[in-house]
Amino acid sequence: MSPLKNIAEFSKTTLIGGLLIVLPLYLSILLLAKTIKGLLALIAPVTSQLPPTMELRQVVGILLVLLVCFVAGLLVRTGPGSARQERHRTQPPRAYPRLCAHPRVGGPGGWPPGGRDVRGGAGGD
Numbered sequence: 001m002s003p004l005k006n007i008a009e010f011s012k013t014t015l016i017g018g019l020l021i022v023l024p025l026y027l028s029i030l031l032l033a034k035t036i037k038g039l040l041a042l043i044a045p046v047t048s049q050l051p052p053t054m055e056l057r058q059v060v061g062i063l064l065v066l067l068v069c070f071v072a073g074l075l076v077r078t079g080p081g082s083a084r085q086e087r088h089r090t091q092p093p094r095a096y097p098r099l100c101a102h103p104r105v106g107g108p109g110g111w112p113p114g115g116r117d118v119r120g121g122a123g124g125d
Helices: 003-049 057-077 079-090 097-101
Strands: none
Touching: 003 057, 057 079
């Protein structure tokens, strides 16, 4: 290869490599900024109810939203939430009775689809 082709190839691969580093980083920062903006808009009604003299009202609002998310996750993982999850694994959803009776989905045996345990791996029809 000629020295000019070497320089062109080096420049091209370096530029593409730099783009593959900088572009995802830029998009991640942009997405994070949009997420934070949306979160601040979400907590605006909460922070407006906090006393104006309170320091770091937005941080307190974010912590309250995180607390609500934690409690919701706790409800799903324990007690009634876990019982509901197990029921959804073993019984057909009531919202789709015709779909569950369809021969390609529920088959003659009904639920689970195809008359077999869908969590158990591959199986033939």
